[in-house]
Amino acid sequence: MIAITDMTALELSRALEAREISSTEITRAYLDRIDVKNGEIGAYLTVTYDEALKSASLSDSRRARGEALSAMDGVPVGIKDNICTKGVATTCASLMLKDYVPPYSATVIEKLESSGAVILGKLNMDEFAMGSSTENSALGKTRNPVDTSRVPGGSSGGSAAAVAARMAPYALGSDTGGSVRQPASFCGVVGLKPTYGRVSRYGVVAFASSLDQIGPITRDVRDCAAALQLISGFDGRDSVCSREEPPDFSGCLGLGIEGMKIALPEQFLVEAVAPDVRSSVLHAAEICEKLGARVDVVSMPSLENALPTYFIISSAEASSNLARFDGIGYGSSAPGIDSVDELYRKTRSMYFGPEVKRRIMLGTFVLSSGYYDAYYKKAVRVRTLIMREFNSFFERYDIVMTPTTPDTAWRFGERKSPMAVYLGDVCTVPANIAGIPAISIPCGADAGGLPIGLQLFAKAYNECGLLRAACALEDEFGGSGE
Amino acid sequence: MSRIYEAVIGLEVHIELKTGTKIFCACPTDFGAEPNTQCCPVCAGLPGTLPMLNEKVVEYAVKAGLATNCEIARYARFDRKNYFYPDLPKAYQISQYDMPLCERGHILIATGDGEKRIGITRIHIEEDAAKLVHDDRYGTLIDLNRAGIPLIEVVSEPDMRSAAEAVAYLKKLRSIVLYAGISDAKMNEGSMRCDVNISVRVAGEDKLGTRIEIKNLNSFVSVQRAVEYEFRRQVAALEAGESLIQETRRFEPSTGRTFSMRVKEDADDYRYFPEPDIPPIILDNAAIKRISASIPPLPDERRRTYMEKFGLSAYHSEQLVLERSVSDFFDAAAALTEHRQILASFILSEVLRYMGEGDAISVSPAQIAAIADMLGSSRINGSGAKKLLGALWDTEGDPAELISALDLEQLSDRAALAELAKRTIAQHPNMVRDYKIGKQSALKALMGRAMSISGGKANPEILRELIVLELEGQ
Numbered sequence A: 001m002i003a004i005t006d007m008t009a010l011e012l013s014r015a016l017e018a019r020e021i022s023s024t025e026i027t028r029a030y031l032d033r034i035d036v037k038n039g040e041i042g043a044y045l046t047v048t049y050d051e052a053l054k055s056a057s058l059s060d061s062r063r064a065r066g067e068a069l070s071a072m073d074g075v076p077v078g079i080k081d082n083i084c085t086k087g088v089a090t091t092c093a094s095l096m097l098k099d100y101v102p103p104y105s106a107t108v109i110e111k112l113e114s115s116g117a118v119i120l121g122k123l124n125m126d127e128f129a130m131g132s133s134t135e136n137s138a139l140g141k142t143r144n145p146v147d148t149s150r151v152p153g154g155s156s157g158g159s160a161a162a163v164a165a166r167m168a169p170y171a172l173g174s175d176t177g178g179s180v181r182q183p184a185s186f187c188g189v190v191g192l193k194p195t196y197g198r199v200s201r202y203g204v205v206a207f208a209s210s211l212d213q214i215g216p217i218t219r220d221v222r223d224c225a226a227a228l229q230l231i232s233g234f235d236g237r238d239s240v241c242s243r244e245e246p247p248d249f250s251g252c253l254g255l256g257i258e259g260m261k262i263a264l265p266e267q268f269l270v271e272a273v274a275p276d277v278r279s280s281v282l283h284a285a286e287i288c289e290k291l292g293a294r295v296d297v298v299s300m301p302s303l304e305n306a307l308p309t310y311f312i313i314s315s316a317e318a319s320s321n322l323a324r325f326d327g328i329g330y331g332s333s334a335p336g337i338d339s340v341d342e343l344y345r346k347t348r349s350m351y352f353g354p355e356v357k358r359r360i361m362l363g364t365f366v367l368s369s370g371y372y373d374a375y376y377k378k379a380v381r382v383r384t385l386i387m388r389e390f391n392s393f394f395e396r397y398d399i400v401m402t403p404t405t406p407d408t409a410w411r412f413g414e415r416k417s418p419m420a421v422y423l424g425d426v427c428t429v430p431a432n433i434a435g436i437p438a439i440s441i442p443c444g445a446d447a448g449g450l451p452i453g454l455q456l457f458a459k460a461y462n463e464c465g466l467l468r469a470a471c472a473l474e475d476e477f478g479g480s481g482e
Numbered sequence B: 001m002s003r004i005y006e007a008v009i010g011l012e013v014h015i016e017l018k019t020g021t022k023i024f025c026a027c028p029t030d031f032g033a034e035p036n037t038q039c040c041p042v043c044a045g046l047p048g049t050l051p052m053l054n055e056k057v058v059e060y061a062v063k064a065g066l067a068t069n070c071e072i073a074r075y076a077r078f079d080r081k082n083y084f085y086p087d088l089p090k091a092y093q094i095s096q097y098d099m100p101l102c103e104r105g106h107i108l109i110a111t112g113d114g115e116k117r118i119g120i121t122r123i124h125i126e127e128d129a130a131k132l133v134h135d136d137r138y139g140t141l142i143d144l145n146r147a148g149i150p151l152i153e154v155v156s157e158p159d160m161r162s163a164a165e166a167v168a169y170l171k172k173l174r175s176i177v178l179y180a181g182i183s184d185a186k187m188n189e190g191s192m193r194c195d196v197n198i199s200v201r202v203a204g205e206d207k208l209g210t211r212i213e214i215k216n217l218n219s220f221v222s223v224q225r226a227v228e229y230e231f232r233r234q235v236a237a238l239e240a241g242e243s244l245i246q247e248t249r250r251f252e253p254s255t256g257r258t259f260s261m262r263v264k265e266d267a268d269d270y271r272y273f274p275e276p277d278i279p280p281i282i283l284d285n286a287a288i289k290r291i292s293a294s295i296p297p298l299p300d301e302r303r304r305t306y307m308e309k310f311g312l313s314a315y316h317s318e319q320l321v322l323e324r325s326v327s328d329f330f331d332a333a334a335a336l337t338e339h340r341q342i343l344a345s346f347i348l349s350e351v352l353r354y355m356g357e358g359d360a361i362s363v364s365p366a367q368i369a370a371i372a373d374m375l376g377s378s379r380i381n382g383s384g385a386k387k388l389l390g391a392l393w394d395t396e397g398d399p400a401e402l403i404s405a406l407d408l409e410q411l412s413d414r415a416a417l418a419e420l421a422k423r424t425i426a427q428h429p430n431m432v433r434d435y436k437i438g439k440q441s442a443l444k445a446l447m448g449r450a451m452s453i454s455g456g457k458a459n460p461e462i463l464r465e466l467i468v469l470e471l472e473g474q
Helices: A009-017 A023-042 A049-064 A107-114 A159-165 A183-185 A220-233 A274-288 A302-324 A340-351 A354-367 A373-397 A418-424 A431-435 A463-477 B055-067 B163-180 B220-239 B287-293 B297-309 B314-320 B322-335 B340-354 B365-376 B382-392 B400-406 B414-427 B429-436 B439-453 B460-473
Strands: A046-047 A076-080 A118-123 A170-175 A189-194 A213-218 A262-265 A294-298 A397-401 A438-445 A451-457 B005-016 B079-082 B092-095 B102-112 B114-129 B129-135 B141-142 B150-156 B191-200 B213-216 B247-252 B259-264
Touching: A009 A023, A009 A220, A023 A046, A023 A049, A023 A076, A023 A118, A049 A118, A076 A159, A076 B365, A107 A118, A107 A220, A107 B322, A118 A159, A118 A463, A118 B297, A159 A170, A159 A213, A159 A451, A170 A189, A170 A220, A170 B287, A183 A213, A183 A438, A183 A451, A189 A463, A189 B382, A213 A220, A220 B414, A262 A274, A262 A373, A274 A294, A274 A438, A274 A451, A274 A463, A302 A354, A302 A373, A302 A418, A302 A431, A354 A373, A354 B005, A373 A397, A373 A431, A431 A451, A438 A463, A451 A463, A451 B163, A463 B141, B005 B163, B005 B220, B055 B114, B055 B150, B055 B163, B055 B287, B102 B163, B114 B163, B163 B220, B163 B297, B191 B460, B213 B220, B220 B247, B220 B259, B259 B460, B297 B314, B297 B322, B297 B340, B314 B322, B314 B340, B322 B340, B322 B365, B322 B414, B340 B365, B340 B382, B365 B382, B365 B400, B382 B400, B414 B429, B414 B439, B414 B460, B429 B439, B439 B460
Parallel strands: A076 A118, A076 A170, A262 A294, A262 A397, B213 B247
Antiparallel strands: A046 A118, A170 A213, A189 A213, A189 A438, A397 A451, A438 A451, B005 B150, B005 B191, B079 B092, B102 B114, B114 B150, B129 B141, B191 B213, B247 B259
8 A cells, every 4th residue: 555655635635535544644644754754854944743733633523524624624734934834933944033933824824724734844945045955044954855965956945855755745835036946856846836926925934025936846746736726816915916816727737738839948958958957858848749739949038137137136125125134023133232233233144144145235235326227227127028028938839848957956065156056046037037937847867866857937827728738748757756 | 694594495294194004004003002002913024924005095195196286196106215223123114216106296385475385396105114112121112003104205395495484384284184184194293294404595596505404393383493593503604604514403392402413424325126015006097086086175275265255364264274173164154154254253363262272163163153143243242252152162052042141242222331431431530631631542441441341241332432422522
């Protein structure tokens, strides 16, 4: 018999509905698995044992009464530690919020709870979601379950590692420039960044407000559709959250991709992309054609400007969003201070890590008077150009296909230069800049056996088309990245 | 002083909008609540919270713009003003920078030389900061009740030339927002606060002098005194050959002087950028028309009505419209009597004296209209009307009944008054002597005695005529 922790979220849901298993059994299995594996993998910063078992027991009672809140009632989930959970520490993997316990829950947490989800705990990440390897966590090291000498990617490294290591059937991450898709790619699982506005941002600790979006990390595309269903929809607490009624995402699956038009930008088939990655993507393109889709190699010149645009806009917004951590209202506060200016300086010097400081300084610089026009204002203009280019491509194509990352997971400490790390985000940031949905699915492995991710973009609010194409390819690749 | 100087004054006025709930969350905005009882994670700027714009704030700000003859933007947006201060929970204030909601307006003020037009540069929306409370035992404490209260900032052109004009502008602005119904505009409670920019120059010169900003003035008197002091200080400095520096100063009401707070040598860099959490404000003509239709008649319009339709003096008209409650009261009473000039004069001189500042008028328009009728038809004189008002205050009494009950009816019978005149003159031969040698005050004294004998009831015009007749006849 298949182990509980090897089942997908939907398999668990079906087993629960068939009364073959209880939520308490599932939850215990995951908590046991976490006990065994977390020492090695380091995915969780907080495990909410008692709360999880209590939620599971309540779920079982509901099901026994025939009052299940949703198909996913009783299925556990892990949460990235920048999503606020009332009464449970939400640290952003930072010394600044090491002991911070929010008095309210994020909208996505409320949505999960109201569908009966069992929260297992909070997952490690790069500090304040800034990084691509989870090495910037101030609170612990997360290892890639595929090869523990390597990073799990980031910033949602804990979320991807937890799903890959069977320590959660699925997890939530946040994606500002690729932070869901890139670790999913490195760990061999599925990661989705929904359309900006599809999922409420209320309660996710802001990194870059115009780019942040919460997304699921799952074992396969079907779970991804189901998880997206739970968290998406209008929220009166986030002004940019869409009023558009979410479609039935699972209902979009299984229709194949015959007749779909797919664009393959040549900008992401260059030498900077590792040969194994490139050939996997080209192989995926061949499969698409075999399945009846049309694939064109195209040129999207504006993509070459996406990375600098991203770093200017995201850092600018971060410098403002993170200014509130001043040692006064909440969070860590430097001791032995006698002036407020000293409090600000010391608190922020002591409790922010180097990458966070680097982004705050960069963001402060690009917004400064005298530099604003040359950097921030120009970046906003380029952003418009990138959006326009995507829009014009989506008039002719259903999907734009790229690698998720130019390379596979690297060894700890291997990438010392921030620039080298930043360059790895080149394929993922365009989706955040344009506000469009994007998914990463496993599409093979490199010579060293490390997972390679295939990334698909669709136009805004077309998660259906995106998931449909991803599901068709996943079926062809042979399942959940094993 | 060898040269004549003039002040160049512009005002920045912050006005709290009485929208009932805060600008970005549903917390109430009542004044005077226990500290930190009207706040939530959004007001506290907790990590992960987001602002949701209260649409009433935009509506009220548009009203302010329309009421001050501004152009209303069809597209406006919010920006973040970034700076660190303990009263600013997010370390940025959500405000409007280069795309404010209202621009290029004006209001009219009354001056000694007639009406003067004061330009409004812009009106923008922003959130108020928390309040810092200094406590001897605990040090500085933060009260978040004020954080997120909606404000408009009204920036004037540097069009004022004296303290009197600055105060007139401020009073007029206050009166307009009261009429528009968008704020309590109570300076003593901080729902209207004023910063003054002032420079001086030799009269007639075009070039502006060095600008000094005086922060946070919280009464009309403070504005008056601060401007007067600052004008003298700056003129004295220039006369002494000193040069002024651009700085921010604070006014100390106990000494009546201003003190330097900080020098604006290196201008603050607030690193404004568009607020990504709030979509732009988009207004169409229909929305602006709808808001415009909801604004009641404003003071200038009412003032014109008073002068043109009721024949009131410019002074009375201006006085009546200063407070909306007074003007509304006058309008209600004026509909019930033909004696509008008497009504205006009686309200301004007697009714307003009866109520303290901020109190309500505790008589009905119908009662006051009845008094105006009695005054107009000489049934009662001024002194009787005053007594009647006192008796009516806080009661539902009928003036017509009270006038007999209190025996206030005016005595206009010529024979009785002639008798009274004779008696008074006979009793005061020394006053008569004074009158004969030309002392005009003697007539007044005799009138006083006679009125007093009549218990204040005599018709003063007839009585005076009869006393003079009697004196001249002797």
